[in-house]
Amino acid sequence: MTTVETKREMRRRILAARRAMPEAERAAAGPALRDALAEVPLLTTGGTVALYYSVGTEPDTRKLLAALWKHGTYVLLPVLLPGGELDWAAYEGPDSLAPAGRGLVEPLGRRYGTDALRRAAAVLCPALAVDGAGRRLGRGAGCYDRALAHVGPHTLTLAVIYDTELVAEVPAEPHDRAVDGVVTPGRGLLRF
Numbered sequence: 001m002t003t004v005e006t007k008r009e010m011r012r013r014i015l016a017a018r019r020a021m022p023e024a025e026r027a028a029a030g031p032a033l034r035d036a037l038a039e040v041p042l043l044t045t046g047g048t049v050a051l052y053y054s055v056g057t058e059p060d061t062r063k064l065l066a067a068l069w070k071h072g073t074y075v076l077l078p079v080l081l082p083g084g085e086l087d088w089a090a091y092e093g094p095d096s097l098a099p100a101g102r103g104l105v106e107p108l109g110r111r112y113g114t115d116a117l118r119r120a121a122a123v124l125c126p127a128l129a130v131d132g133a134g135r136r137l138g139r140g141a142g143c144y145d146r147a148l149a150h151v152g153p154h155t156l157t158l159a160v161i162y163d164t165e166l167v168a169e170v171p172a173e174p175h176d177r178a179v180d181g182v183v184t185p186g187r188g189l190l191r192f
């Protein structure tokens with residue numbers, strides 16, 4: 001199998017496993033992710049944090065989002081642009097969000113541009129699987145590979161996954177951007 005085919009097969013398998021996950025396990029993920037990250041100084045000491053608003057079977061980031069916002073952290077959320085780049089706008093409470101296309105929920109406020117991540121202290125990205133070298137398998141649109149190209153040298157990049165999605169190996173292509181660590185509901189924050 002080519003790398004592209006292996007990635008496609010992994011995506012199919014992981015998405016099926018997410019759909020088959022017991023509801024109780026899914027429901028426990030949101031509070032667990034919040035509790036794992038809400039006290040991490042990098043996320044709460046005043047810098048900007050880029051998060052995403054989880055949808056469907058993704059690990060629930062909504063409780064973490066609410067906790068960071070209540071704490072006063074400046075949280076950016078992605079807006080999908082037509083070409084597949086991500087723009088960024090601030091989360092300003094529940095009323096600052098609206099359903100967007102493709103099943104996404106996106107912020108309505110002023111957009112800061114595709115390179116807004118340059119000033120972020122941390123970027124939390126969606127992923128389907130990550131390996132111990134930080135190689136990350138995303139949905140396959142390349143949005144976060146492009147977005148992560150904009151981060152500054154001191155930005156901590158983390159992927160949010162379920163426990164079982166930390167795997168032995170994710171196949172990589174030259175454009176893939178590695179992450180510095182993962183956060184999972186059961187294991188919390190792991191830096192590589």
Ligand SMILES: Nc1nc2c(c(=O)[nH]1)N(C=O)[C@@H](CNc1ccc(C(=O)N[C@@H](CCC(=O)O)C(=O)O)cc1)CN2
Pocket residue numbers: 052053054055058078079080086102103104126138139141143144
């Ligand atoms: N919650 C969440 N927000 C996110 C992402 C994500 O993975 N999760 N993204 C991560 O990159 C970005 C959005 N990227 C996307 C890129 C392509 C498609 C897309 O083509 N969707 C198909 C439908 C496939 C499906 O239902 O899964 C389509 O509309 O044809 C969707 C989102 C930014 N926001």
Ligand SMILES: Nc1ncnc2c1ncn2[C@@H]1O[C@H](COP(=O)(O)OP(=O)(O)OP(=O)(O)O)[C@@H](O)[C@H]1O
Pocket residue numbers: 007126136137138139140141142143144145146149173175176
């Ligand atoms: N920096 C980039 N500029 C332009 N296209 C890119 C870039 N990075 C990735 N792509 C394109 O995106 C497509 C999908 O890449 P890949 O399979 O690695 O996505 P992914 O990492 O799983 O998804 P995502 O980054 O959206 O979470 C590839 O065809 C690739 O050519």
